[in-house]
Amino acid sequence: MTQKWNAKTLTNKELFYGHKACGGCGESLAVRLAMKVLGEKAFAALPAGCMSAVSFIYPNMAFTTNAIITPFASTGAVASGMAAGLKALGIEDTYVVGFAGDGGTADIGIQALSGAIDRNDNIVYICNDNEAYMNTGIQKSGLTPYGSKTTTTPAGQNLPGSITMKKNMFEIVAAHDIAYAATASVGYLEDFMNKVQKAKETKGTSYIHVFAPCPTGWGHETHITIDLAKQAVDCGLWYLAEYENGAFKLNRNPKEFASVEDYLKVQSRFKHLTSQDVALIIDERDKKWAKMRRDWTE
Template sequence: MKHNARNLTNQEFFYGHKACGGCGESLAVRLTMKILGDRTFAALPAGCMSAVSFIYPNMAFTTNAIITPFASTGAVAAGMSAGLRALGIEDTHTVGFAGDGGTADIGLQALSGAIDRNDDIIYICNDNEAYMNTGIQKSGLTPYGTKTTTSPAGDNLPGSVTMKKNMFEIVAAHDIAYAATASVGYLDDLMAKIEKCKNTKGTSYLHIFAPCPTGWGHESNITIDLAKQAVDSGLIYLAEYENGEFKLNKNPKEFASVEDYLKVQGRFKHLKDSDIEVIKAHRDKKWAKMRKNWL
């Protein structure tokens, strides 16, 4: 089924949360829940979405949802799926929503185990490129040059000195049933991939790029534009892995301006021209590899 504004349900399964204005992550969760439907069981570790959704006496999820230990999203989701099967409860979906730190760092072992067992779960990484809930600390998915509270920028450092961990290819290396990258800047592509996850038997993984106005230092009304610019500038790519093969969903002939994407974000305002050239060089090397091996 192809989802769009005309046929997407008006029913809300994630509503009334306390997230910041312009939160890309909350949009990703809302759309995911609309597509998965009311027979969905969700597991969320410590992070922004659990913090803004489980506030007594209100709960943003209208379906069954639970907060997991930080490192255990994959394991808890797998246990929920197994429990539903043991109870004979059918026609359900089990989804884990974790942030970049809770996926690429703290939760990697549990995710890897779930994929290895091919547990029947959907795992979604909402990537806002830092540990935002605990004060904007660097994660394994924080890009080069980012100023965070644990990767300060100054005369001797550009902020983060490492590139983003390649979670999509790490997950694909498990020969997972289905994996994809997406961005809240391209909602049609995002919703189509959520639908694919919904219809995948076994473990599926979706990595969603989701800007954070608070942590990134940008105006809340440009979240979607920024998420689109990240893709158009080549810093984020849209791809899928299924049946043992990679596929690029968008292969631009020319990249949009990296500078225009970076300069509106407070976390990058300190960057020198030489730092931006490092970012571009890494992008070009990555795209040369993908175009050679995936097309």
């Protein structure tokens, strides 16, 4: 039977510890828990991004397992190479995991990821989605949502911040007919850990897209990180779903959505939004959910 993960079954041993991420960082929580689920024999590949910048500060090294920083565009390729190397050396019982940010996945690293899925290499790829390039000082990425203020999409009289919607990365990955793909949120940690377990057991490439708030980039208080990630799912601006055996499955289908305004108003990146902008965000959400509810099973 598949191991079910919760706070009680999780190991006390930390495999990602003493890192220099900002207080209340959602992304570091996702890495910490994913490493615990994957275990001590996991090999991690991280491109340029917050998670490598906060853990590989020589001579500090926050991972207690093997980990490597990859060139920005090649998380998928380096992870593939590591899996091939382990196979060639006959080292079994190990897992190769790539942790990339939203920019490192949806923009810069998309071709290496696509190649890895195409070859169906035995890797777990985790995209930590905090909706902008946070490590370099909050620039817009392909996963930055509409209305979000970043340093490259400033909000002003003419523009409401980012004018594009989030790239549909989960479905782009699923379109490769990948062995296993899922979306998750640090607001629903048991769900996230069990998806990592499923990815671990999958032969071939698996992809998990985890939604992780960033107090520094989003401008919210550090203590509400987990709450905010949960709110995003409850208000419908993020969704929990899986793709396996060629079919999409919606894990959580709220009867009624929580308030989008409540989610947006606690973040300074959305502070400037007008009621028309919020209406547009809600309209896009409803379109997306109508499509998911029509085409995906529950």
